[in-house]
Amino acid sequence: xxxxxxxxxxxxxxAWYDRHRRVLPWRALPGEQADPYRVxxxxxxxxxxxxxxxxxxxxxxxxxxxxxxxxxxAPSESVMxxxxxxxxxxxxxxxxxxxxxxxxxxxxxxxxxxxxLRALPGIGAYTSGAVAAIAFDRPTVAVDGNVERVITRxxxxxxxxxxxxxxxxxxxxxxLSLERPGDFAQALMDLGATICTPRxxxxxxxxxxxxxxxxxxxxxxSFPRKAVKKTGKTRYGAAFVTMREDGAVLVRxxxxxxxLGGMVEVPGSDWRADYELDDALRDAPVSAGWRRLMLPVxxxxxxxxLELTVFAGRVPLETEAPEGMRFxxxxxxxxxxxxxxxxxxxxxxxxxxxxx
DNA sequence: CAACCGTGGGG
DNA sequence: TCCCCAAGGTT
Numbered sequence: 001x002x003x004x005x006x007x008x009x010x011x012x013x014x015a016w017y018d019r020h021r022r023v024l025p026w027r028a029l030p031g032e033q034a035d036p037y038r039v040x041x042x043x044x045x046x047x048x049x050x051x052x053x054x055x056x057x058x059x060x061x062x063x064x065x066x067x068x069x070x071x072x073x074a075p076s077e078s079v080m081x082x083x084x085x086x087x088x089x090x091x092x093x094x095x096x097x098x099x100x101x102x103x104x105x106x107x108x109x110x111x112x113x114x115x116x117l118r119a120l121p122g123i124g125a126y127t128s129g130a131v132a133a134i135a136f137d138r139p140t141v142a143v144d145g146n147v148e149r150v151i152t153r154x155x156x157x158x159x160x161x162x163x164x165x166x167x168x169x170x171x172x173x174x175x176l177s178l179e180r181p182g183d184f185a186q187a188l189m190d191l192g193a194t195i196c197t198p199r200x201x202x203x204x205x206x207x208x209x210x211x212x213x214x215x216x217x218x219x220x221x222s223f224p225r226k227a228v229k230k231t232g233k234t235r236y237g238a239a240f241v242t243m244r245e246d247g248a249v250l251v252r253x254x255x256x257x258x259x260l261g262g263m264v265e266v267p268g269s270d271w272r273a274d275y276e277l278d279d280a281l282r283d284a285p286v287s288a289g290w291r292r293l294m295l296p297v298x299x300x301x302x303x304x305x306l307e308l309t310v311f312a313g314r315v316p317l318e319t320e321a322p323e324g325m326r327f328x329x330x331x332x333x334x335x336x337x338x339x340x341x342x343x344x345x346x347x348x349x350x351x352x353x354x355x356x
Numbered sequence: 357c358a359a360c361c362g363t364g365g366g367g
Numbered sequence: 368t369c370c371c372c373a374a375g376g377t378t
Contacts, residue, residue: 043375044374046374047373047374047375047376048361048362048363048372048373048375048376049364050363050364050372050373050374051374053363053364053365053373085362086362086363087363087364088361088362088375090360090361090376090377091376094376121376121377122375122376122377124375124376124377125375125376126376127374127375142374144374144375145373146374147374186374192374193374199366199371200367231370258360259360259362261361300362301363302360302362303359303360339362339363340362340363340364341362
């Protein structure tokens with residue numbers, strides 16, 4: 001007798017989850033109630049970010065900001081610095097705004113409904129469902145990329161993303177376990193992350209291998225259907241690593257909105273596809289004996305690649321920082337909220353300055 | 357609603 | 368090296 005297609009059941013998923021659930025720093029142990037603050041912070045950090053990248057940030061963040069009140073009371077520079085390197089910095093700005101809203105308008109307690117959470121900054125359709133289900137066991141779902149992959153395979157949904165989203169949500173809601181919504185949400189994500197992976201899914205270990213339409217057709221890796229997205233044109237620019245005689249380095253804070261908003265940078269030019277490197281020194285923040293590094297710093301953002309040519313120079317002790325800039329003592333550089341692209345530029349520039 | 361918004365790792 | 372993509376939200 002061949003295994004005939006059955007209907008997927010939440011019970012099969014939850015039974016699998018009870019045996020294979022991952023242990024994560026923000027996840028409650030079986031039978032324990034999850035801490036909404038930790039769940040919320042983890043969900044924001046995990047947006048478009050891998051668990052491996054998040055773990056060390058999460059641990060440091062919890063030490064530095066142990067409660068939503070502590071986070072709300074912290075200066076924004078401190079929050080941005082704690083986030084530096086994680087990417088998508090609007091998440092950090094919204095996180096801070098959200099903490100203030102919870103502390104000031106909700107008495108330090110997170111709303112315990114999907115709708116209430118959804119109204120807070122940085123909390124959208126996914127995160128509101130995730131926190132409501134995981135931290136408050138509300139009967140709702142959390143549809144992320146994992147879930148979209150699992151569900152489009154399970155039902156062989158041919159619609160391209162993101163137009164398939166409403167149908168996917170409908171299917172997940174139909175499967176939802178009303179007894180264990182929090183575990184159901186986490187089980188679905190664990191399944192997507194460990195079994196129903198983007199490439200080479202381990203269908204033989206899947207609790208839903210029998211009802212999975214995509215596996216039956218041998219087409220599991222072709223879901224979800226997605227249109228190919230095009231990458232932007234490479235942009236070019238100059239960055240200036242300026243060291244004062246006492247070792248202090250010239251930096252400035254970027255505007256609060258937009259790319260790398262609110263983060264710290266070394267001064268530089270605009271980034272354009274047609275940037276003329278020959279004229280780069282007109283973008284220098286101060287006059288110095290600039291040395292141009294031959295190897296540009298390469299960095300890839302979500303929507304465009306960047307080639308940053310670094311100039312390094314020393315300036316006298318009496319040099320004043322231009323308007324909007326400041327000299328940071330060398331030993332405090334590590335406390336600045338540098339995104340990675342500027343860490344790369346800084347490292348390259350400082351190395352050049354060490355040479356005779 | 358499509359563009360914008362980082363970064364690191366895996367295949 | 369290159370490409371894809373990971374627990375998305377905002378505008």
